[in-house]
Amino acid sequence: MNTKLIDWGTFIGALILLLGVTIPLILFPEGGKEVVNQANTFVSGNFGVMYMIMGLLIFAFLLFVAFSKNGQIKLGDEGEEPEFNTFSWAAMLFAAGIGSSILYWAVIEWAYYYEGPPFGVEGGSPEAIQWSTAYGIFHWGPIAWAIYTLPALPIAYFYYVRKKPVLKVSEAVRPVLGRRVEGPLGTVIDVLFMFGLMGGAGTTLALGTPMIAEGISDLTGVEVTLGLQAFIMLICTTIFAISAYSGLRRGIKVLSDINLWLSIFILAFIFFVGPTRFISETTFNSLGIIMDNFFKMATWMEPFANIGDFEETLFPESWTVFYWAWWLVYAPFVGLFVARISRGRTIRQMVLGTMIYGTLGCILFFGIMGNFGLYMQLTGQLDVIGFLDTNGAPATIIEIMNQLPLAKFIVLIFTILAIIFLATTFDSSSYILAAVVQKKVEGEPLRWNRLFWAFALCIMPLTLMFLGGLETLQTASIVGGFPLIFIMFLLAWSFMKASNTDIRASDNYESPTIHIERWKRKGKKKKRSALEVLEDRKDED
Template sequence: MDNSKIDNKIFWPSLVVIIGTTVLLMMLPDSMKAIDSVLSFITHTFDWLFLIVVFSAMVWLTWLVLGPYGNIKFGQVNEKPEFSTFSWIAMLFCAGIGSALIYWAMVEPIYYISGPPFGIEPNTKKAAEWAITYGMFHWGFSAWSIYTIPALAITYSLHVRKQQVLRPSVVCHGVLGDRVNGWLGKIIDIIIMFGLVGGVGTTLGVNVPMISAVVGKMFNIPQSIWLKIVIIAIWTVLFGTSAYLGIEKGIKKLSNINIISAILLLIFILIVGPTRFILSNFTNSLGILCQNFFRMSLYTDSIMESGFPQNWTVFYWAWWFAYSVYMGLFVARISKGRTVRELIIAEVVWGSLGCFVFFTVFGGYAVHLDIHGVMPLVKIISEQGPNAVIVSMLDSLPLSKVIMPLFIIVSLIFQATTLDSSAYTLATICTKRTNDFQEPAKWHRLFWALVLGFVAIALMVVGGLKVVQLSSVIVALPIVFIFILYIISFMKYIKQDYGK
């Protein structure tokens, strides 16, 4: 059988749902109020579910990494990893966060100064103390634990159980049995694909305006929908080419370049910026995080009802859930020869530390500018929006005319590494067989890259990119239960294969 042949029972229904939903939203641009209401309903009604599941997942991963199951290797006992440790972690990190990390590392702390948690008075030094702390929490151990659960289950299914199909539903076989080969499995796969497109759209919803604002500042170009469309088109060409070339020639090289470029940018800002404050504030924020981690993990604010955990933490967890199974599929493809312990540490520890660095440098610089009166970023974000904050921060740096182009390049490549992995994964789900690690057909990978670009442009034209946030949150609900099935199936498999 041709390993690159598409599975029509997944390909066509998924395409119809994704394109059909996009077209419907284009025809109903006035539905934004209803969408906001649905978003609010889900995040406020199921806050407890998201928080408990994520916290429990992190506890379970800690038990795994400290126990004997951590030694289980994905593959033969003497199996060597396919990629170097640096390239492997670079691909994991870049595929998982995109340039959204750069965006939120710069603006999220400013939001927390003006709208802090726990009833703290806004725009005070006490509020500023929590600014970096909550950013590190939302991009730290709990968040990366969400990514790690599907990665473990799918990687084990592929490399130990030798499943010939790299697909989300296959992993549920340990609980659902042969039903995953029928309509139930197809529904699971379609849900995951729809959620991935929604997650990508949510990411583009913040990143495209950010790049557009910086480009506009550099070349004195007024903001317009056409500028944003050009940026999306450039992104599509970049990640489409990478997805077409495949993992070895495209995704791996792009990830390596991306990590090195980002490190250079971070080092520059750390050196020319308020170095002592940035490092001191990180240490202080880490202490606050360690002291309050359990409270933050289970904080619903049910008494004061400020809405802070629902609008921030619950939405973040839903967003990570929407991406999680895609990450699991991609990580499974590149993690042959690694152990359970290596995978958990690479994602939960190294992934979190990587995000901490961005919040420490970008966020620390932003907090310093505001609280020391150098630049009123809280006022700028309330009057002009978050993109104006990013432009103001970059413009305040020495050699800003050099830094802005570098910032654009890093952001473009960062997002491209996430998008090419997304296109690769979508093609993989729709491929009938992926045994012997044969990659999906090149035309197939390129096709899904173009679909992602089309969805982003179509929703941008009608001003409805916020709409895809709803798809992330809605799809996250069933993914929570798929998540639980993954844990049960994984435990059942390892007990069968390795005993108690």
């Protein structure tokens, strides 16, 4: 077992932080939950506006990068073809970034907005219905995928253009922080990212496992228990451990392709056998609402709450701020993964492809699944709101699926899809966690390392699930992810600084990739470029 490549400071630091949070929650569940919830209220209540500003700035920044000279940079050698075809590339980035959570929220999120709409609108009113169809797509739309994409810029740039075989967030901010990333500061940055990801994984498990359990219960008649949920979690762990162990091409790619084909099948089935006209018109109408109110939705806070006649709804903190924080926690992971699979594409293709394919996929899920559930509610075929209040979200989701023709078959496909979605998120997560704790990644992270993190991702959430602390862990990860706002700023700054330096140094202001290739053709591989000399001087300064 090769251990020389392991960055033990980051490896052990991440485990210590995770244990430092989870052990007190295990020993003092009620007290720990109260502390974490108070911290969450403080962060979201006092700094929620920072998350909102961050979302808009990242979205604007990425559009600028995509259409600037920086967007023309090729991630790889001149003339190199993309490592993965567009279908597999889109499947992998979507499966890694979304997971089974989209099956949960796409079906049921509209119901929460229906009852508790934004902007002081009365619950259950025609206006509330309009907003309920749009807000889910907004929360899972371009800003979410922009937050995901930002870390991919500097990471992919250093890995494929400057040829540095390191997949670390700390390495991506080297142009700004210099050699300081080689010390404790760099370790802290990587450990914070890993903690956020492991806690964010708890969120996905908290949503996906009960939903899968309800699907199995509906098909077999077995009662939903903690034991059943634990069994499901172990099955999913085995699947994604095998996938992560098999590697990117033989495991993760294959699982992601299956995932996408099953998604296309179930969405097409619901669209064509369900209320096709209602689904298509409502989805189209929702896109119009979002485009007409994009900046209103992206900036709405409640500064006048509890002043005069203004009542506080807590909608921004409960939904938009929470979602931006959730995407932020996952962003370095998804960015690392998108960077790893984007070899052979340009920066522009990577940025626009991730934002467009990711958003399009979410529009289809929310537009088709969500509006089918809404149709059941409005026509009286199923009292979704009443069923939700009585039985909870997981059971309601399966009950909505039961309203379709061939209901048991569709519930079976839906449950299998949820399992694979969960597995594809976690095999990607374990792959990236393994990469972050290695000093070098040439090809793929070490197999034993990938396998270790596959099971590490499951052990803590499994323990906390039995103690009822899974929700607390996900809240803690979002609070702990607050410093990532500043790291995101450093990532953007680092990419612009590095790419602009290379562009200025290149002949005739051509792509840095072309410049590097010219040096190779001139037989100057052993000579140090002016760029390297400049970088060394900056580090010394």
